[in-house]
Amino acid sequence: MLRPADHPAAPTGGTGVLLVNLGTPDAPTTPAVRRYLAEFLSDPRVVEIPRLLWQPILRGIVLNVRPKKSAHAYSQVWGPDGSPLATITKAQAEGLQARLGERVMVRWGMRYGRPALGDELRAMKEAGCDRILVAPLYPQYSGATTATVIDALGDTLRGMRWQPAIRTLPPYFDDALHIEALRADLSRQLAGLSFRPEALVLSFHGMPERTLFLGDPYHCQCRKTARLLAAALAPDWPGLRVEVSFQSRFGRAKWLEPATDDVLAREGAAGTRRLAIAAPGFSADCLETLEELAIRGQEQFAEAGGTDYAALDCLNTGEAGMAMLEALIRRELGGWLD
């Protein structure tokens, strides 16, 4: 038994911020994507089909078919430092560290794959953080994203004898700071295009439609972000028509509509020739924006008759997005910064 004098000297008194995003494979290869999808798609928050029914489908079909297709898609967007989602999230953490200064420790972690958010949280506690703000980088709340980060956080805390105090960043879908960051960043990008778009499509990640009827606020929060952003853009972009769509459908169930690929085809068929698309639900560019919107979206719109197409960047590490992140986090840290 330890006497007080023998007690290991644990550093204390520190404040930490842990940025969390979804996660991504370690490599754009079929085995790495299979490992990642096995973890991601086994989360009952993500696929809400009873385990005994879903696991045989996942192991017997999905994980034999999808990883090869997805690995090809990842290989088209993979950068010199790895997956864009990981590279950008890391750069956001470094940028935030520089903005907040050395009194706060900023780290980043992923819900699925590496670096695992639980490992990061434990490392922060061991380094002396006894107050930690966990910030899921999802502007809109959904059970499949925000809630599952909090679940994993709870699992990690359950394994700790001496837990840090925890705060979590609330969803910021309608926060004036967020809408202003999106307005400023998208305006800057629209002004830099070589053409003037007739329409701006705001594409959000989809969800099974039944989650809306079960009370998940995701759909309404996406709609509200879009409505506020459209109103904020209107003075500088008169006549720019703003449309909302939902991308990345998965499986056979009905997903939120309208689907992004249908909207692009419909716009082209209706005579729209110049179109821009943005993804205000994603805090960092990733497979879903760089491959699905920038590459496949362009093909879909061109096939439908469109001539000019631009997939705009997410907030990433731009000034508008980083200033927003700093302000949201300073506000949430409040007295922890004193």
Ligand SMILES: C=CC1=C(C)c2cc3[nH]c(cc4nc(cc5[nH]c(cc1n2)c(C)c5CCC(=O)O)C(CCC(=O)O)=C4C)c(C)c3C=C
């Ligand atoms: C049932 C399946 C899925 C649900 C529900 C879902 C919700 C959801 N996802 C994001 C954000 C991202 N998803 C990303 C990739 C991705 N999503 C699914 C499936 C569901 N997502 C799959 C199978 C994949 C992997 C790629 C593929 O095989 O198509 C990503 C990008 C990850 C990356 O590595 O770049 C993000 C980000 C949200 C916000 C959301 C619900 C609101």
Ligand SMILES: [Fe+2]
């Ligand atoms: Fe997804």
Ligand SMILES: [Fe+2]
């Ligand atoms: Fe809604």
